[in-house]
Structure formats: C-alpha cells, structure tokens
Amino acid sequence: MSSSQIVRNPFAAFCRKALADIQAQGRYRRFTPLARRADAYPTYEYTHAPRAEPGPDVTVWSANDYLGMGVEPEVQEAAIAAIRAHGAGAGGTRNIAGTSPLHAALEAELAALHGKEAGLLFVSGYVSNQASLQTILTSMPGWICFSDRQNHASMIAGIKGARGATCVIYEHNDLADLEAKLAAAPVDAPKMIAFESVYSMDGDIADIAATCALARRYGALTYLDEVHAVGLYGAEGGGVSQRDGVADQVDIIEGTLAKGFGVHGGYVTASSEIVDYLRSAASGFIFTTALPPAVVAAALESVRLVRRQPWRRERLFERVATFRAKLDAAGVPFMDTPSHIVPIPVGNAERCMRISRRLLDEYRLYATPINYPTVPRGTERLRLTPGPFHTDAMMDDMVSALRTLLREESLDEQSGATSRAA
Numbered sequence: 305m306s307s308s309q310i311v312r313n314p315f316a317a318f319c320r321k322a323l324a325d326i327q328a329q330g331r332y333r334r335f336t337p338l339a340r341r342a343d344a345y346p347t348y349e350y351t352h353a354p355r356a357e358p359g360p361d362v363t364v365w366s367a368n369d370y371l372g373m374g375v376e377p378e379v380q381e382a383a384i385a386a387i388r389a390h391g392a393g394a395g396g397t398r399n400i401a402g403t404s405p406l407h408a409a410l411e412a413e414l415a416a417l418h419g420k421e422a423g424l425l426f427v428s429g430y431v432s433n434q435a436s437l438q439t440i441l442t443s444m445p446g447w448i449c450f451s452d453r454q455n456h457a458s459m460i461a462g463i464k465g466a467r468g469a470t471c472v473i474y475e476h477n478d479l480a481d482l483e484a485k486l487a488a489a490p491v492d493a494p495k496m497i498a499f500e501s502v503y504s505m506d507g508d509i510a511d512i513a514a515t516c517a518l519a520r521r522y523g524a525l526t527y528l529d530e531v532h533a534v535g536l537y538g539a540e541g542g543g544v545s546q547r548d549g550v551a552d553q554v555d556i557i558e559g560t561l562a563k564g565f566g567v568h569g570g571y572v573t574a575s576s577e578i579v580d581y582l583r584s585a586a587s588g589f590i591f592t593t594a595l596p597p598a599v600v601a602a603a604l605e606s607v608r609l610v611r612r613q614p615w616r617r618e619r620l621f622e623r624v625a626t627f628r629a630k631l632d633a634a635g636v637p638f639m640d641t642p643s644h645i646v647p648i649p650v651g652n653a654e655r656c657m658r659i660s661r662r663l664l665d666e667y668r669l670y671a672t673p674i675n676y677p678t679v680p681r682g683t684e685r686l687r688l689t690p691g692p693f694h695t696d697a698m699m700d701d702m703v704s705a706l707r708t709l710l711r712e713e714s715l716d717e718q719s720g721a722t723s724r725a726a
C-alpha cells in the first residue's frame with residue numbers, strides 16, 4: 305500500500321445509517337433544555353437555543369430529586385463550604401490521596417442507615433451496580449445470577465459483563481418462577497438473586513422478605529437495588545428493606561445519592577468482608593477519581609437531614625395521595641401503584657411524545673414520555689413524580705391539562721383513522 309493512499313474507516317457511514325433507523329423508529333433522543341431554579345423547585349427555566357432574554361418558567365413533574373434535597377440550603381451550603389476548604393475536585397482515586405475524612409464519614413453514615421457493617425462509594429449508582437455485580441459474579445467459577453426481568457440496565461451490564469457467570473432471568477416479581485428456577489439449578493453452584501425494591505417504571509414494589517426466604521432455602525446471596533426507595537421509605541429513609549424490617553436479611557443493599565438524596569454518587573452497603581473485597585477487586589471502584597469533596601459533603605448533609613426528618617417523607621406521600629385524588633376526581637386514568645410514582649398510561653409512542661410536547665408548549669408543564677425500549681410497546685406512558693413542593697395549584701394545572709390533552713389526542717387519532725380508512 306502506498307503512503308499516499310487513504311483508507312476510509314466505516315464508522316461514520318455506520319452512524320449515519322444507525323441514526324436514520326433510530327429516527328425512523330421514533331427513538332431519536334432530543335433533550336429538553338431545562339435549567340432548574342434552586343430557589344423555586346420544581347420550577348425550571350425552559351432555555352431554548354441561545355437567546356438573550358430568560359426563557360419561560362416550566363413546572364417539572366418528572367424529576368428524580370424526589371424530596372428536593374438538591375436545593376435544600378443546608379445541602380448547598382455544605383457543598384460550597386467543602387469547595388472552599390478542599391477545592392473543586394478530589395485530585396485522585398481513592399487510593400491516590402482521594403480519600404478524605406468526608407468520604408469515610410459518608411460511607412459510615414450509609415452503613416448505619418442500612419444497618420450494615422460497611423459502605424462503599426462509587427461515582428454513580430450505575431457504576432455501583434455494574435462494578436459490584438460484575439466483580440462478585442467473576443470472583444468464583446460457576447456463579448448463577450437470578451435476575452428479575454425488569455432489572456435496571458446497570459444491573460444487567462454488571463451481570464452480562466461477568467464472563468463465566470450464568471444469568472437466569474425470572475419473571476418480574478414472580479416468586480413462584482424464581483423458586484422453580486432456583487430449584488432447577490445445581491445445588492452446589494454459588495447463587496445470587498439480584499432485584500430492586502421499587503421498580504421505577506411501573507412503580508411496583510418487590511416482596512423482599514419472601515425473596516430473602518427463598519434465598520436462604522437455596523443458599524443464594526441477595527443483592528437489592530434500593531435506588532428509587534432510599535430517602536423515601538422506612539423510618540429513616542433506609543428504603544423498603546427498612547420499612548419492612550428486613551434489611552438484615554439482605555446481603556448487599558445498593559443505592560444512589562442522586563435521587564431521593566438529591567446530590568450525586570452511588571454506593572453499596574454490606575458485611576465488612578464483602579465491602580473489603582469490592583474495595584480491593586472492583587475495577588470500577590479502583591481506577592476512577594474519587595467523588596469530589598463538595599459532592600460528598602452535600603450528600604452527607606442530605607443523608608443526615610433525611611434520616612432525622614421524617615416529615616419530608618410524610619409530606620411527599622401526602623402530596624402523592626392528594627395528586628391521585630385529584631386525578632381520580634377529574635377522571636384522568638393513572639396506574640394505581642403502591643409507591644410514590646404515578647404513571648399515566650398513554651399507549652402509543654407518537655401520542656405519548658405529542659402529549660408531552662403539548663404539555664410543554666401550551667401549558668408550561670414538563671412530564672417525560674416513557675417509550676419503548678424502556679417499557680414494552682403499547683404501554684407507553686408519562687411518568688409523574690409529585691414531590692413535597694408541588695402545590696395544590698400546580699396539581700390542578702396538571703390535572704386539567706392532562707384531561708384536555710388525553711381527550712383531544714384520542715379524538716384526533718380516531719378522526720385520523722377514519723379519514724385514512726375513507
């Protein structure tokens with residue numbers, strides 16, 4: 305080959321084709337530019353493209369900062385003080401001068417929250433699941449991981465990434481199916497059951513006690529993702545396992561600092577042995593810069609406040625109940641979940657996108673459309689998460705907008721179908 309010859313790499317052409325397919329399937333992702341207003345949560349500024357004047361205010365109904373802890377003045381102040389004291393970044397991995405007393409204090413606080421011997425921080429909840437599961441499931445040969453069909457992408461990444469381990473998927477929250485699959489597996493194989501407490505799309509909740517009872521019978525380790533429950537459930541916000549009084553029966557409890565705690569970062573809590581092993585073996589823990597001190601200080605303040613202030617949880621659930629009652633009274637259909645999540649079924653991807661778009665453009669309300677592949681086709685929905693700062697007036701606006709749009713969009717579809725048929 306002469307030195308002047310140019311060989312074209314095929315990736316650019318691949319991207320063009322793949323993106324065209326994604327667009328054709330209605331799956332192309334467009335982010336809505338929203339700037340949170342810390343002084344007026346859940347109000348955000350809708351910041352279209354570069355513009356001089358401020359954008360309009362929008363009430364956001366889909367945020368995962370469920371308790372608004374990210375805008376609590378004490379939490380913000382903790383972050384600011386830590387930046388002034390320690391600077392903006394951690395400056396190294398945990399092993400390379402990146403472990404401050406703040407990191408150790410937060411790990412101890414999280415271990416105490418879940419009644420475990422030890423805790424370990426990761427740079428996000430995603431990484432905590434991916435790294436912990438992959439590390440445990442590659443530790444010994446022959447691991448079998450029983451994984452709930454609706455487990456989060458981060459758990460699937462960890463399980464699938466564990467070469468040599470077998471993944472057995474059981475039907476969602478179906479303990480009879482789980483038991484049949486446990487019983488069919490070799491008795492002496494190391495086993496794990498990986499599941500979540502609150503499933504964030506359907507808003508349903510696992511039976512942790514019964515799952516742990518099965519785990520004991522078949523000698524399985526239990527790994528529980530409490531990401532959508534920490535801060536919200538249990539006397540101190542220790543999650544559904546705390547609410548149900550079964551945290552001691554779960555081997556590994558994983559959580560995030562980014563949802564109910566409103567800051568950033570992920571963690572696992574477990575026995576000292578398991579945590580020590582992950583600390584020494586998990587690549588996704590070892591080879592990445594530690595969380596910045598400001599993030600750790602803010603999260604520590606948030607966890608401390610949330611633990612000792614049950615009124616935050618009570619207020620959240622009062623707001624959720626009020627919102628459901630208002631939807632009910634207006635005849636707006638919703639999935640009646642046992643959690644704080646209120647999905648509004650819409651049933652088709654285009655309609656879901658259209659209603660979300662019109663909520664924003666015509667009513668200045670934002671609700672994320674949830675489409676395939678996040679949920680099965682035909683079950684498209686808007687996922688609403690009412691919080692402690694959604695007022696009655698905000699709720700009335702949302703309920704009446706939904707009632708109008710759901711009616712109009714279904715009529716449009718019928719007339720569209722008629723005219724196509726004609």
Ligand SMILES: *Cc1c(COP(=O)(O)O)cnc(C)c1O
Nearest residue numbers: 428429430456458531560562569
């Ligand atoms: C959001 C989420 C995670 C990831 O947590 P991050 O801190 O956002 O990375 C893990 N598990 C579940 C079930 C989630 O919904």
